[in-house]
Amino acid sequence: MWQDWLEIGIAVAIAIVGALLLAWIVTWVFRLMARRGSWPTVLVQRGRRPFRVMIxxxxxxxAINISLPPDTEWRDGINxxxxxxxxxxxxxxxxxxVYFATDLALGAYRIDVPDNRVARRIRTQMLILRRLAVALLVVIAIGAALLTFPSVRTVGASLLASAGIASVVAGLAAQSVLANLFAxxxxxxxxxxRVDDVLVVEGEWGRVGEITxxxxxxxxxxxxxLVLPCTYFTTTPFENWTRKGSELLGAIELDLDWRVSPTRMRTHLQHVLAGTDLWxxxxxxxxxxxxxxxxxRVRILVTAKxxxxxxxxxxxxxxxxxxxxxxxxxxALPTQRLLITDPNAVRDAVEDPTPTSDGLFTGSSEAEERANEFTQAVPIIRPGDEDEADSAMATDETLKSS
Structure with missing residues (x-):
């Protein structure tokens, strides 16, 4: 019995040494290739650990299959x-x-340059494709691992028979998740x-850092x-300042006095723009x-990258x-103007509002005659004639009573 375990131990040790030796040889070959290009170095960094584990x-x-006796009970479990x-x-x-391939594609398109619209598009699509590929690999690996169990294979046939009903139930249960996925x-x-796009969303200005x-x-x-669901951008309007390019036009507004000289301001503007690299x-x-x-109101329009x-x-x-x-x-500085008048004249006008010029219906005997024609003989009382009007009204009341 102990001889069997000794053989297994020797076989395992040989297997470990052989695997490490093979991994070292492959790494050494790729390092030699890295002298002529940078991609072998990236490949070694990404695939070194999973390759060693698989080997x-x-x-x-x-080694275990070779060293185990043929009639071992737990051979199937080990396999x-x-x-x-x-x-x-x-x-x-x-x-x-997959990460290595997408890293090569992303390295060929830089986004730290002024005109990077194509690079941002490629970067966004590559990141999403990488996530989709990784998610698909995980699902396939889990499914393949489960299919190694005989009981799961038996259940799988019945599940395939009811796949239609299961898909409907799953779709209703994960409606929001699927909506965000497709969005x-x-x-x-x-x-x-795209990644690195400049957006104005919910009144906030920022750059797209990640799209999942x-x-x-x-x-x-x-x-x-600011984290927003993908469905937000398919159902709500938003501003994209870098949809077709990164160049923008901006405005500066100044409220000044009428004595400002736009010509001199225009000359100074050219001097300011000539002295900066931002324009x-x-x-x-x-x-x-x-x-x-x-x-x-003076408006200045300038452009930048x-x-x-x-x-x-x-x-x-x-x-x-x-x-x-x-x-x-x-x-030319903004000025508020106030009209100051004689306070005595203002007080006299308030206390004695009698018009000083003849009007259309008051101020002269001819105007009163015109007034009688339009008012059907209703007397027009001028300021100061209130006493005479009162006595006339009293006389009319006496005559009516008698």
């Missing part, structure tokens, strides 16, 4: 365990190869959003993270867009223009 498992399986281990190691190795795939391949099959992570400018040279406009409310650069450029132009107005044309 080790295969070597141990072969099943090694089969499951090989399935897991193979899935791990294939996943590492994520739709976002990626329709290019509605269920949610999107938006990196806000103040280092916050991309595409457009620079200064216009007076409004002149109401006692002030004129991307949104962060545009924000800094707008701040620089605004600050330079404010300093220039303060130092060179202080009369």
């Amino acid at each position: 080790l498992v295969i070597s141990l399986w072969i 099943q365990a090694f089969t499951i281990a090989i399935i897991g190691a193979s899935a791990w190795l294939v996943g590492a190869l 994520g795939i739709q976002l990626v391949f329709s290019e509605a959003i 099959l269920s949610y999107v992570v938006l990196n806000i400018w103040d280092d916050r993270r 991309d040279g595409r457009a620079s406009v200064l216009q007076v867009t409004d002149a109401t409310g006692g002030m004129v 991307d949104s962060p650069t545009l924000f800094d450029l707008r701040c620089i132009v605004r600050e330079s223009m404010v300093s220039w107005v303060q130092q060179n044309t202080p009369n």
Whole structure:
């Protein structure tokens, strides 16, 4: 009995040494290849561990099968365990190869350059495809491992018979999950959003940091993270500032006095833009867009290569223009004007509102005659004639009573 265990131990030791030797030889070959290119180094980094594990498992399986007696009771269990281990190691190795392939594709398209629209599209699609491939590998590996059990194979036939009902129940139970899954795939391949796109969502400005099959992570400018489900971007309007390119046009508005000189401001604007690298040279406009409310509104339009650069450029132009107005044309600063009148004249007008000029129906005998024609002889009482009107009304009342 102990001789059998000794043979098994010797076989296992030989298998381990052989597996390590083979792994070392393969690594050495790829390091020699790395002198002519960088991709072998990336491949070794990604696939070294899963390759060693798979080689080790295969070597141990072969060694144990050779050294075990043919009539061993637990041979079937050992074979099943090694089969499951090989399935897991193979899935791990294939996943590492998927990561290696996507890393090569992502390395060929850089997103840290000004015009990176194509690179952002490729990066977004590659990341989603990698996640889909890894998820599919996990599902296949788990299914293959379960199929090694005879009882599971028996149950699998009955499950296939009721697959229609099961799919309907699963679809209803995971409706929101499936909706986000398909929304994520739709976002990626329709290019509605891409990694590193600049978005304005829910009043927040930020860059797309990550797109998964269920949610999107938006990196806000103040280092916050806004996590939104994929269905949000398929059902709600949002702003994408880098849909076709990263170049943007921005506005700076100033409310100034009427004594401002737009011509001199335009000359100073060209001087400011010529002294900064933030301006991309595409457009620079200064216009007076409004002149109401006692002030004129000056609008300046400038362009930059991307949104962060545009924000800094707008701040620089605004600050330079404010300093220039303060130092060179202080009369152009915003001014509030008040009309001050003689307080005595205002008080007299309030206390004696008698009109000083003749009107259409009052002020002269001819006007009173015209008034009688339009008012059907209703007397027009001028200011100061209240006493005479009262006595006339009393006389009329006496005559009526008598």
